[in-house]
Amino acid sequence: MNAMPAAQPDPMAPLRREWTRLTPAQRISRWLVWLVCAAAVLWAVRSIDIIPEFLEDAPEQMADLLVRMWPPDIAHYYPAVHEALIETLHIATLGTVFCFTLAVPLALLAARNICTIRPLNTLAQLGLVASRSVNSLVWALLFVAIFGPGAAAGVFAIAFRSVGFVGKLLSEALEETSHGPREALRASGASWGAEMLKGVWPQVQPAFWGIALFRWDINVRESAVLGLVGAGGIGLVLDDAINFFQWERVATVLLAILAVVLLAELVVTRIRARLI
Amino acid sequence: MSATLTPPAGRRVAFAPNWPMRIALLLLAAYTIWACTRLGLTWDRVLHGLGEGGKLLARMVPPNFERWSLLLEGLLESLQIAVLASAIGILLSLPLGLLAARNLSPWFIAGPVRAVIAVCRSLHYVIVAILFVKAIGFGALAGTAALVVASIGFIAKLFAEAIEEISMKQVEAIRATGASAMKVIAYAVLPQVASRFIGFCLYQLDSNLRNSTLVGIVGAGGIGGTLFAAFKRFDYDFVAAILLAIIALIFLAEIISGRVRAALR
Known part of the structure; x- marks a missing residue:
């Protein structure tokens, strides 16, 4: 059997015109995006301050570090690491609890259907954004300067960092609530507090617990590093072990953090599945 | 909550008290008080801290922009770290995400790759940065490597989840034409997840930029080193200037990525 002859009179020729997915303008804009990306990477590669010798022996050094970490010094776990771990969990939980004292009022002020004064909305939103843009370690630095080294600084750093995140999500949940129950309560002569508690709270409750759990999970991760700037928790133990080059202990601490x-x-996923 | 929905057995109570919730809240309050005493957080300390905080704020105002060249240098280095780490992280996440998707690769490959991704995700980037600083020395390289790890943890995980949700019909169709594995990926898998992948990448670029302003605290390059040095020297007015610059940069990045996301839609 031969292959089909190519040049045959073709009755379907009009149907065979070339289809293209993109218009020329789209194609050019896509190329431009790629060009910008490539240029950014090129700029970064050419001007970044990387010492070639460091790059060259990086794999060797990493392997060396891993060898030094093995085997982990399990004996070091109790009591030093264990207590620091408990402290870290306390910092994360207390930080999450405290953040709501600031986040709930700010969220109420930021939600447009609850607080109808526009300048206050903007102001609250600005506060939330400011809290989010400052990293938890930077908050920790500030609070270490205020409270001195220790877990107190960690708790406040976690709390202030969480306000922006929790407040934003909470205000979005508040804005999505239905107006009906509130109006019904108001018509029956309920006070503002009762209106919030019985009209709004039941509607945002699932979102609220979801946000709280989600943030607690993030806070457990973040509170593990706060000790690096002196804000208490397991980071302190980690920092000490690294500074003394006790790599087996570092491995223990890392494994503990990973496990927690x-x-x-x-x-969190278990509770969420049951709660929501 | 659900009790009000079921038909009432006896007398119906409006706003029936939710006892489990009340007990849970009480327990939470008790825990809070107990944990506060454990951590040595007392009201006196908070009040004292408020006074100190006022003093700190007073020293931060007005921000001192005199050493702007130092500031600019740090910011540019942070930007470079973010760009490089995102680029490498995205490139590495593509194959890792494909390998971790349980509908495309066999379990004995997907399992270990998923474990690697989970480890990347669980370790905070600052901890990873410390390890890299100790292993490969101070500077931007360690910061870049740390953020690459963080990027893999995020992008590869979400990418794998996105791939697991694709429709297998198109994969089967392409496979039926006798296409090789790479062609199946290029023509059946990637078109279905490309837009979400770009979304993840944009988000990660954003958060890499945030994080690259911080890794300097442990000596991994960028503006964080300048910030930490200023803190240690009690140059609080310069600290305020750096913080303002970082917030401005992040705002700008958020606006740009918001625009890009809107244009993509």
């Missing part, structure tokens, strides 16, 4: 973070994620 994975456990926290598991707990």
